[in-house]
Amino acid sequence: VESSIPEPQREAWKKYSATGFKSKDDFQKETVRHIETTLARSLFNCDEKAAYSGTALAFRDRLIIDWNKTQQRQTFADQKRIYYLSLEFLMGRALDNAMLNVGLKTAAKEGLGELGFRIEDVIQQEHDAALGNGGLGRLAACFLDSLASLNYAAWGYGLRYRYGIFKQEIENGYQVEIPDYWLDFNPWEFPRNDVTIDVQFYGWVNKYTDDEGKQITSWQDGEIVTAVAYDVPIPGYGTATVNNLRLWSSKASAGEFDFAKFNSGEYENAVADEQRAETISAVLYPNDNMDRGKELRLKQQYFWCAASLHDIIRRFKKSKRPWKDFPEQVAIQLNDTHPTLAIVELQRILVDLEGIEWNAAWEIVTKTFGYTNHTVLPEALEKWSVPLIQHLLPRHLQIIYDINLYFLQQVERRFPKDRDMLGRVSIIEESQPKTVRMAYLAIIGSHKVNGVAELHSDLIKTTIFKDFVKIYGPDKFTNVTNGITPRRWLHQANPRLSELIASKLGSYEFLKDLTLLNKLENFVDDKDFKKEWAEIKYANKVRLAQHILSATGISVNPKALFDVQVKRIHEYKRQQLNIFGVIHRYLAIKNMSAEERKKLAPRVSIFGGKAAPGYWMAKTIIHLVNKVGDVVNNDKDVGDLLKVVFIPDYNVSKAEIIIPASDISEHISTAGTEASGTSNMKFVLNGGLVIGTLDGANIEITREIGEQNVFLFGNLSEDVEDLRHNHFYGNHQIDPELNKVFDEIKKGTFGDEGAFSSLVSAILDHGDYYLVSDDFNSYCKTQDLIDETYKNQDEWVSKSITSVARMGFFTSDRCINEYADSIWNIEPLQVKEEAEVRSRT
Ligand code: GL7
Structure with missing residues (x-):
């Protein structure tokens, strides 16, 4: 190629070829240089944003050297x-991931500390x-x-x-x-x-x-x-x-x-x-x-x-x-x-x-x-x-x-x-x-x-x-069943859990071979381990509670059961089933004696997700969740027993905070509609249990972790067509408990009933295409079972550990290897530099 440097000049070139930093001192030098020259800032004018920019530029330099080499190697091969x-x-x-993969996060953490910044705050500056x-x-x-x-x-x-x-x-x-x-x-x-x-x-x-x-x-x-x-x-x-x-x-x-x-x-x-x-x-x-x-x-x-x-x-x-x-x-x-x-x-x-x-x-x-x-x-x-x-x-x-x-x-x-x-x-x-x-x-x-x-x-x-x-x-x-990367969805999102697992398994090798997690089953009866496991979940819930407070002004008790449904808002994903269930619970609490209330496990129902701007029904669901929250969260009868929260602007970085903090997450699509789902995998990998329908990857998750560790409910995919048919041509009976929920909405308890009439009439008048009424009873009963199970914390933690231990299959590494074998017919390109030891945390 004409643009390559002629042989005689290559010596000089190689002498000055970029190497990137390899130590804390070099990291600091590069970061300060970028802040002072690339960004034209100084130590009198350096906020967290500038610290982020300098750090990112330093790591990007490192990455780009490996990037160049990789491209040359692949071209040559x-x-x-x-x-x-x-x-x-x-x-x-990208920054946290770059640090982890370059292998110099510890150097960056110490280096930034000496420069006056906390690495977590710096990482959070990124858009x-x-x-x-x-x-x-x-x-x-x-x-x-x-x-x-x-x-x-x-x-x-x-x-x-x-x-x-x-x-x-x-x-x-x-x-x-x-x-x-x-x-x-x-x-x-x-x-x-x-x-x-x-x-x-x-x-x-x-x-x-x-x-x-x-x-x-x-x-x-x-x-x-x-x-x-x-x-x-x-x-x-x-x-x-x-x-x-x-x-x-x-x-x-x-x-x-x-x-x-x-x-x-x-x-x-x-x-x-x-x-x-x-x-x-x-x-x-x-x-x-x-x-x-x-x-x-x-x-x-x-x-x-x-x-x-x-x-x-x-x-x-x-x-x-x-x-x-x-x-x-x-x-x-x-x-x-x-x-x-x-x-x-x-x-x-x-x-x-x-x-x-x-x-x-x-x-x-x-x-x-x-x-x-x-x-x-x-x-x-x-x-x-x-x-x-x-x-x-x-x-x-x-x-x-x-x-x-x-x-x-x-x-x-x-x-x-x-x-x-x-x-x-x-x-x-x-x-x-x-x-x-x-x-x-x-x-x-x-x-x-x-x-x-x-x-x-x-x-x-x-x-x-x-x-x-x-x-x-x-x-x-x-x-090819979907998978998720354990680097971001376990190690980065839940560093303490990753560290605890590594301490038991002897290394971080499980981040490369997730099936190694199965060794955790040896520790399901280890008291100290279980205690630490539970403490980490609690700390993650405290972190989420702080986020909820600052994002919504709602204060939630981290000791309550955190019940989470975060994903795009869609009728087939059935956030409406969830919020109707919440209303049902609210009505039940209102009818309870003081004695009964004492026995109930406090719960926080957490929602998050965007509605497509033109999707009216999805926007109505968001509106209802927020209105129910306004009423329930301010009802003195209810107190900590129930809180309803909508976390705005659900995205990847919010997911990294929310997912590690869940006790239960909801994957409750009408059977046969959710092709796979992938957040179900993320939640379980972080020690949360799931309530779900027999849909998408829920089925394979159940097969892997065991039926006793999943809260399944609802109709099966093979029955959906007949049920839909009967809604139109048979005698369409609405679940009586669901009808009570509708009556409450119609009474105006959650504001103008007209605002929610489309949601209700989709079920009463338009054939209930997503089978909300058909699944309502089984959904509510399963939620009661969750309450019961949660009371036995020891059993709950055992389920959590066992589930994580059996999640190895759901790494996207397995998934990519299957594509490579059965569709692409391609082998990996081995890298010599791999021998160069990278400290992986
Ligand atoms: C989706 C599916 O709805 C979802 O179940 C699946 O996990 C995901 C990845 O395979 O693909 N299909 C789709 O059109 N969107 C999805 O998220 C937008």
């Missing part, structure tokens, strides 16, 4: 790479990187952590949104959305102004025969927007591997910026064009499990897919291999259907630009892609209108039609008697307007399709993708 395409990466904060909605986005972040920790050569590709998920404030009990402008200081990204890709939109398709008689198809004119790469280093734990997350930012293409307009005085128009281009990567769509079909969202999808694919191909071409080797060098995993256009784009590049014959091209495409489905909810399955695609991506629409034609021909040959089959499996839905079913396109264009928990993977095979199992056979469909 010249083997297959994994590309994880996700519209969401819900990363949270969350909140480029995601919920579980799907956080899963992508856990996967990046595991990919690097396991030394896989992997890249993440996403969008660099200027605004991440909105900040939530609560005003008079209502959610208010505040824009999350997070980029004013982001030390973790490296703008690559030299890595740009021009992406085309609109225009028309020109088909002609060239001078040599060749058929040419060319996509012409339209509008060009430039993608600029921003790289984020992803350090692995206990290894020198630092992978890359490449996020694309949109800007007007240099060629497009119209200087003629300048000259003719149309300066403002030229600037407006610029701004229009920049809107593509401006904002993350705030819908979780909901497809809205907006044109700008489709633009985002194509912009990101096109830029990522061209980048991947550019890298592949450097190896000078023939195209047929592409799938041996490249594995692309589609995180849901959002990147499905990458399939079409690769086929377009191969056929139109590289001149490869259709079938040969299609074979390369299908060998390259894998598709992960994350939901069966119909409202979340993406469908794009044909006219919209026609307008924005005319050539891609033709290719989609051709893919569909060849596919349907193949189906027709195999199932000549089943005429309905063609309509059912067609990529094109014959609706008004016609739509493109993205999930079908993703299945047809991939060699493997996976669900994210056993039940979910079975459900997709027997319901939404049933016909495709007939067509392709069952082997194309597989399960």
